[in-house]
Amino acid sequence: MKYYIATDHAGFAIKKDVINILQSLGHEVEDLGPSSKTRVDYPDYAHLLCSKVLEDSGSFGVLICGTGIGMSLAANRHKGIRAALVHDSYTAKMAREHNDANVICFGQRVVGVGVIESILESWSKSEFLGSRHTKRVEKIEL
Numbered sequence: 001m002k003y004y005i006a007t008d009h010a011g012f013a014i015k016k017d018v019i020n021i022l023q024s025l026g027h028e029v030e031d032l033g034p035s036s037k038t039r040v041d042y043p044d045y046a047h048l049l050c051s052k053v054l055e056d057s058g059s060f061g062v063l064i065c066g067t068g069i070g071m072s073l074a075a076n077r078h079k080g081i082r083a084a085l086v087h088d089s090y091t092a093k094m095a096r097e098h099n100d101a102n103v104i105c106f107g108q109r110v111v112g113v114g115v116i117e118s119i120l121e122s123w124s125k126s127e128f129l130g131s132r133h134t135k136r137v138e139k140i141e142l
């Protein structure tokens with residue numbers, strides 16, 4: 001699968017580890033920045049990543065900020081983006097199976113690399129179940 005990843009300064013330190021985790025799970029990863037820990041505004045990176053995910057059908061996105069909240073709020077303003085702020089592997093599975101989430105958000109100040117690894121393993125092996133969930137997901141869009 002193709003993954004795009006972006007952070008702000010509060011998620012920057014963990015980005016390389018998350019890229020390695022995604023690659024070890026067999027995914028292709030494109031790093032959309034930033035390239036240093038200089039302070040940036042999380043919506044700029046959320047909007048950049050969402051544009052890429054929407055242009056590249058079937059791709060996924062990973063967004064990391066301090067809490068994951070700002071990234072998820074900004075990402076979910078995009079029609080067609082379903083961004084899930086996840087802290088555990090069960091929620092990651094449900095975000096794919098029931099919500100067809102295409103962007104996953106983390107808070108670097110909330111979860112560590114070990115938890116993110118278990119979350120991404122769970123997310124990667126889960127697929128949208130369709131069926132009764134399809135119409136519910138369609139109803140999300142206004």
Ligand code: RB5
Nearest residue numbers: 010065066067068069070
């Ligand atoms: C940056 O200090 C912080 O506000 C940001 O990374 C994020 O947590 C916002 O939701």
